[in-house]
Amino acid sequence: MEKKKPPTQDRFSFNDSAPCPTVPVPPGPIPAPPPGTPRNRVTLTVDGKTVRVPEGSTLLEACKTLGIDTPTLCYLENLNPVNVCRVCVVELEGARTLVPACSRRVEDGMAIRTDSERVRLSRRMVLEFLASSVDVSTAPELQAYLERYGGQPERYGPATAPAAAGEPETARAGVHCPTDGQTAATVAQPVKIDNDLYVRDYGKCILCYKCVQACGEEAQNTFAIAVAGRGFDSRISTEYAVPLPDSACVYCGNCIGVCPTGALMFKSEYDMREAGTWKEAEQERTDTICPYCGVGCTLTLHVQDNRIVKATSPLDQEVTRGHLCIKGRFGWQFVQGKGKKK
Amino acid sequence: MDLHITGQSPDGDERSAVDSVLGPLQASKAESYHLPQERPDRSRRHLLLPVLHAINSRVGWISPGALNYACSRLNLPPAEAFGVADFYGLFSMTPRPRAVIHVCDDIACLIRGAPAICEHLAGRLGPPGAAEPSSELTWLKSPCLGLCERAPAALVSAAGPKAWECALAPATADDLLAAMDRPERKPEPPPVPTSLSVPQQGRPGLRLLRRVGRLQPESLQDHLAQGGYEALRKAVDLGPERVIGEVIDSKLVGRGGAAFPAGRKWEAVYRARSSQPVRYLVCNADESEPGTFKDRVLMEEDPFLLIESMTIAGLATGCEQGFLYIRGEYPLAFERLSHAIRQARHHGFLGKSILNLDLSFDIEIRRGAGAYICGEETALFNSIEGFRGEPRNKPPFPTEVGLFGRPTLVNNVETLVNIPGIVLWGGRSFAAVGTPRSTGTKLFCLSGHVGRPGVYEVPFGATLADLLELAGGVGGSGRLQGVLIGGAAGTFLSPGELDTPMTFEGTRAIGAALGSAVVMPFDDSVDLSKILLRIAAFFRDESCGQCVPCRVGTVRQEEALSRLFGGNAQGVGQAPLQLAEIGQVMSDASICGLGHTASSAIQSALARWSEFSDLRQGLNPDD
Numbered sequence: 001m002e003k004k005k006p007p008t009q010d011r012f013s014f015n016d017s018a019p020c021p022t023v024p025v026p027p028g029p030i031p032a033p034p035p036g037t038p039r040n041r042v043t044l045t046v047d048g049k050t051v052r053v054p055e056g057s058t059l060l061e062a063c064k065t066l067g068i069d070t071p072t073l074c075y076l077e078n079l080n081p082v083n084v085c086r087v088c089v090v091e092l093e094g095a096r097t098l099v100p101a102c103s104r105r106v107e108d109g110m111a112i113r114t115d116s117e118r119v120r121l122s123r124r125m126v127l128e129f130l131a132s133s134v135d136v137s138t139a140p141e142l143q144a145y146l147e148r149y150g151g152q153p154e155r156y157g158p159a160t161a162p163a164a165a166g167e168p169e170t171a172r173a174g175v176h177c178p179t180d181g182q183t184a185a186t187v188a189q190p191v192k193i194d195n196d197l198y199v200r201d202y203g204k205c206i207l208c209y210k211c212v213q214a215c216g217e218e219a220q221n222t223f224a225i226a227v228a229g230r231g232f233d234s235r236i237s238t239e240y241a242v243p244l245p246d247s248a249c250v251y252c253g254n255c256i257g258v259c260p261t262g263a264l265m266f267k268s269e270y271d272m273r274e275a276g277t278w279k280e281a282e283q284e285r286t287d288t289i290c291p292y293c294g295v296g297c298t299l300t301l302h303v304q305d306n307r308i309v310k311a312t313s314p315l316d317q318e319v320t321r322g323h324l325c326i327k328g329r330f331g332w333q334f335v336q337g338k339g340k341k342k
Numbered sequence: 343m344d345l346h347i348t349g350q351s352p353d354g355d356e357r358s359a360v361d362s363v364l365g366p367l368q369a370s371k372a373e374s375y376h377l378p379q380e381r382p383d384r385s386r387r388h389l390l391l392p393v394l395h396a397i398n399s400r401v402g403w404i405s406p407g408a409l410n411y412a413c414s415r416l417n418l419p420p421a422e423a424f425g426v427a428d429f430y431g432l433f434s435m436t437p438r439p440r441a442v443i444h445v446c447d448d449i450a451c452l453i454r455g456a457p458a459i460c461e462h463l464a465g466r467l468g469p470p471g472a473a474e475p476s477s478e479l480t481w482l483k484s485p486c487l488g489l490c491e492r493a494p495a496a497l498v499s500a501a502g503p504k505a506w507e508c509a510l511a512p513a514t515a516d517d518l519l520a521a522m523d524r525p526e527r528k529p530e531p532p533p534v535p536t537s538l539s540v541p542q543q544g545r546p547g548l549r550l551l552r553r554v555g556r557l558q559p560e561s562l563q564d565h566l567a568q569g570g571y572e573a574l575r576k577a578v579d580l581g582p583e584r585v586i587g588e589v590i591d592s593k594l595v596g597r598g599g600a601a602f603p604a605g606r607k608w609e610a611v612y613r614a615r616s617s618q619p620v621r622y623l624v625c626n627a628d629e630s631e632p633g634t635f636k637d638r639v640l641m642e643e644d645p646f647l648l649i650e651s652m653t654i655a656g657l658a659t660g661c662e663q664g665f666l667y668i669r670g671e672y673p674l675a676f677e678r679l680s681h682a683i684r685q686a687r688h689h690g691f692l693g694k695s696i697l698n699l700d701l702s703f704d705i706e707i708r709r710g711a712g713a714y715i716c717g718e719e720t721a722l723f724n725s726i727e728g729f730r731g732e733p734r735n736k737p738p739f740p741t742e743v744g745l746f747g748r749p750t751l752v753n754n755v756e757t758l759v760n761i762p763g764i765v766l767w768g769g770r771s772f773a774a775v776g777t778p779r780s781t782g783t784k785l786f787c788l789s790g791h792v793g794r795p796g797v798y799e800v801p802f803g804a805t806l807a808d809l810l811e812l813a814g815g816v817g818g819s820g821r822l823q824g825v826l827i828g829g830a831a832g833t834f835l836s837p838g839e840l841d842t843p844m845t846f847e848g849t850r851a852i853g854a855a856l857g858s859a860v861v862m863p864f865d866d867s868v869d870l871s872k873i874l875l876r877i878a879a880f881f882r883d884e885s886c887g888q889c890v891p892c893r894v895g896t897v898r899q900e901e902a903l904s905r906l907f908g909g910n911a912q913g914v915g916q917a918p919l920q921l922a923e924i925g926q927v928m929s930d931a932s933i934c935g936l937g938h939t940a941s942s943a944i945q946s947a948l949a950r951w952s953e954f955s956d957l958r959q960g961l962n963p964d965d
Binding site for chain 2 (some may be wrong): 026032083084085086087090098099100102105118121122125126129130132133155156157170172173174175176178179181182184185206207216222223224225226227229230231232233234238239240242246247248
């Protein structure tokens, strides 16, 4: 059965009569069946080509086996699909509307089209909507998709003046200022810098929900942030928008790890970008094991001019699937030597 | 879960508001701790919405201290609870005066005096939402309050130990200000005769409205004296399978807008009994489609009928718990239904041994808090469960995975109240009324420029012209410009389309939908561009914000429409194409029905624009 929102459901589904398990099962992909147990396969048609994939796969995975590159924004291998960005939609024969490839499970006999006129229009519009309302300057993937589908975000008119600091938080559900349509509403607003480790630039937020998932029960179980507000005024927020140091945040940085647009960014990266010294092309990436504890998470150190500028973890890392803690994520300053703080 | 809670604490009022829902805090019991593996339907998160209601109606807003206390009692992260509270239009997350006037400025009221009320209030109280720190009173604009037959409408409320809410319609600005003169006392507006809402009252041949106006809505005795609970007794005699058989035979389809065969849902939920012993029944009474008020009238005038219908549905499909989710803007219906549930429980018509038999079913009533989207069934589940009212992706459908992850039967109020008749007189006789594909009778909500606005019941098959005639013809100037059917998510029709049969198949044949059966004519004095802009604003306000096509699409739609009607040369040329493309992506790629239909009324009106313009008196905003 397909996974559904809210994601709590999965963890709670157990036989009524069975005793409560006492050890919580960590979230993540379902373990592969032991070798030798064949998984049933289903047959479907993708763009006229027949493909056989294991039962329970998603349409996205089926597309991948055929080498079809499906754009995704809110999807990430190590999180449950929330299917909110709708850029991965495909045309399913017999369905009234398009369906999200990232979450829709394959069924025998399905026929889908991934590049029809309808699909291309929806993908282009979604990308235009995002690029016309959000600053996508640090989201190269999104920009590449926009180009692929020929999006013209500028056709909605010049951007409305950015909001002042704190203004987006005053929005009330169900109320908005009247518009004359001469400018296009955006989520532009000042960057939130309230701690030394990472910044939150919600003018770049496409509301993919991934940071909320990572902060919540799919990785950190801290629940410092959630989606607040409604409609276009929806936003990622702490309770009453309190600064991060007052919130439940433990600075694991897993939200930065999953952010697709650079809205959440290491302070170190943000400062270097502001100073114009951030040179991604020149950076070297080196994998190592985190030195702090016995868990043994893989760290990818991003090094520029012989200095570590940020740390990430590969998503296919089998220990924690790309998630880290504050030490692995931020605690590498000591490597840079004494007297070179910050 | 280790909760991190900021320093603010609740004051006495806030504490007692939370305790009124959750019971007093017992120091010895570690009540806030529940095993993370506990079944979600056994956790107390589903009490979040009632707790938020209690706080908001006690102090007028939800303070950080109050939310902290609620979170510690419910073991919920404050960020999540804040996100939920901030989702609803009726809650305030910043200090607000205790007394609030909500003035409906939606389409039906817009053409019947709402602008004048708003202007008057703005003159007296300042712009909507504004209030001096010391002020006791503020006012807000509201989407449709479901009182369209008595437009213009307003909802007045005052928070406090004796909080009250009251709908006033028809309202004048002076009435509203007078009602709020002493906010500590609930105003007693003059009683409104039922015939104002149900002009057909007392006529022979009515089925659903048969008893409206002829019985005391508060009286179980009256309900029993007029045939109440006969259907339940018969249903118990028939047994679940034969009751479901009758519903299938009746060919009853859902009246909430989606027109899904009710019998198929019932059967699916009943069949799930072997694998899923716990199943739920939900009555969708979140009637929020602009122009719709039929469910309100049924709930206010004949509450026991709905309770009996839910009981039959629950017993037939084997759901032991029902939830009645009613929109927050219906205080009178909420009061009467709550009373009816208590009475029914007291007299053994609900609870553990219904009719003194080994039959168990009970109903919990839940109030929405100002969110149109919560009428979408899966958003409604999330709202009951204490999450943001964001729709879930389908499949899986509610009959497989619904409320608390269990198979769930969701039916609209009007769908359910058809059940007693089907049980008593048989599915076949029900199916004999109406047309072969639209069986039974239908309630239509007539408002706008019509002679006698109100709820009308007719057998399926009547045309749009028949309905207008029944309701006293076109009102206003008497010269028709266009008719909106199905509400804000519906379709505009031109006077040339009045012979359209108001059936599911008849409306579908011309690319329209019956929706929630709104019929709202506009005379030739109305500037339809204002109506369209209000509809666009409505969808922008009510989009939940979850998926991109709807969250941004509803904004871009309103902007493009403003450019089109603003007459400002810049960008006007592109607007029609943009609107068409925005409409297509919303209907193709949105998660739920709100997005799918958010452009429907606008697109249908633009398609008939030249016809409308020709009919309009001297107005030509489209040139």
